[in-house]
Amino acid sequence: MKRILGIWKILLAPMCAFMLFSASCENTPPPGNPDAGLYHNYQEVTAELAALQSQFPAIAKVMDLGNSVQGRKIQAIKISDNVGTEEEEPEILFVGGHHAREWIAVDVPLLLAKHLLQNYNTNIAIKKMVDDGEIWIVPMLNPDGHQYSVTNDRLWRKNRRNNNDGTFGVDLNRNYSYHWGGPGSSGSTFSETYRGPVAFSEPETGAIKTLAAAHEFKAMLSYHNFSQLVLFPWGHTNSNSPDHALMLNMARKMADEIRGVHNKNYTPQQSSDLYLASGDATDWLYGETSVPSFTIELRPRSSSPGFILPESEIQSTFEENLPAALYLIEWTQAAAGMTVTM
Numbered sequence: 001m002k003r004i005l006g007i008w009k010i011l012l013a014p015m016c017a018f019m020l021f022s023a024s025c026e027n028t029p030p031p032g033n034p035d036a037g038l039y040h041n042y043q044e045v046t047a048e049l050a051a052l053q054s055q056f057p058a059i060a061k062v063m064d065l066g067n068s069v070q071g072r073k074i075q076a077i078k079i080s081d082n083v084g085t086e087e088e089e090p091e092i093l094f095v096g097g098h099h100a101r102e103w104i105a106v107d108v109p110l111l112l113a114k115h116l117l118q119n120y121n122t123n124i125a126i127k128k129m130v131d132d133g134e135i136w137i138v139p140m141l142n143p144d145g146h147q148y149s150v151t152n153d154r155l156w157r158k159n160r161r162n163n164n165d166g167t168f169g170v171d172l173n174r175n176y177s178y179h180w181g182g183p184g185s186s187g188s189t190f191s192e193t194y195r196g197p198v199a200f201s202e203p204e205t206g207a208i209k210t211l212a213a214a215h216e217f218k219a220m221l222s223y224h225n226f227s228q229l230v231l232f233p234w235g236h237t238n239s240n241s242p243d244h245a246l247m248l249n250m251a252r253k254m255a256d257e258i259r260g261v262h263n264k265n266y267t268p269q270q271s272s273d274l275y276l277a278s279g280d281a282t283d284w285l286y287g288e289t290s291v292p293s294f295t296i297e298l299r300p301r302s303s304s305p306g307f308i309l310p311e312s313e314i315q316s317t318f319e320e321n322l323p324a325a326l327y328l329i330e331w332t333q334a335a336a337g338m339t340v341t342m
């Protein structure tokens with residue numbers, strides 16, 4: 001085995017020397033192949049969203065939220081009846097792919113969009129959800145990082161910001177403003193949890209900020225992997241949030257829904273029980289607007305295989321997460337109904 005690795009090093013040496021100019025030869029595997037297998041890479045996500053919009057023009061609209069550091073599009077798909085109109089309907093936000101290497105966290109929200117659209121005409125419950133709400137899905141928030149993870153370094157986490165000190169990348173899920181700079185984030189550009197020079201320094205997190213300012217989301221779900229957890233604020237402190245009981249209850253419900261499909265256990269818990277993290281998306285949206293906000297850490301359960309979930313599990317991971325997502329959509333619509341009648 002060692003001998004084989006040795007040969008790889010020799011073969012890679014000239015390639016690495018060449019790659020120094022693009023500063024991208026830092027890790028295995030050898031760079032080059034832009035194919036993510038059954039997982040969707042940036043180009044495929046973009047093409048898939050465009051195809052969904054043209055297939056379902058009445059209920060699907062792709063929106064450009066801005067450009068990434070390297071100029072890739074950050075896209076959302078809005079799913080609703082009268083999709084071109086901003087209606088007074090409860091809105092919900094699903095976000096995937098803050099972290100580059102978490103490929104399943106892109107495919108799950110993408111498959112969710114597809115499922116809602118393809119079943120609209122035949123499934124009464126889905127039709128009602130789509131008609132009565134405005135469902136926003138941003139499947140790939142970090143396209144530069146994802147692409148780099150596909151072509152250069154499978155375990156890349158951050159975006160591809162040039163920090164101008166020989167390092168690259170800001171951890172997008174430490175770059176939101178609520179308690180930005182607190183525990184569980186780093187001020188060092190070398191760190192995997194580098195929070196950026198200021199809150200919302202990155203166009204990727206800025207896109208979510210702008211989207212949230214223009215809409216009244218009633219809930220958010222952000223996908224990551226791995227560990228099989230349903231997390232809710234706070235992340236920046238071990239204290240309970242004012243809505244701890246409500247969010248714990250909702251997280252338990254989602255975990256139950258997930259378990260009911262393929263008998264996989266996802267543990268519902270406060271985010272900080274995993275580890276402290278400041279400046280994440282859910283603390284920010286909940287902290288700013290008090291709406292229930294969740295992070296689901298998808299499969300697998302443990303560090304082997306960790307981030308690199310076999311592509312044979314894409315479909316089953318989506319299937320088990322579908323009822324949890326539908327539950328959250330229905331919750332936003334029921335909660336809105338209650339507000340009206342009170």
Ligand SMILES: [Zn+2]
Pocket residue numbers: 098099102224225
């Ligand atoms: Zn993550």
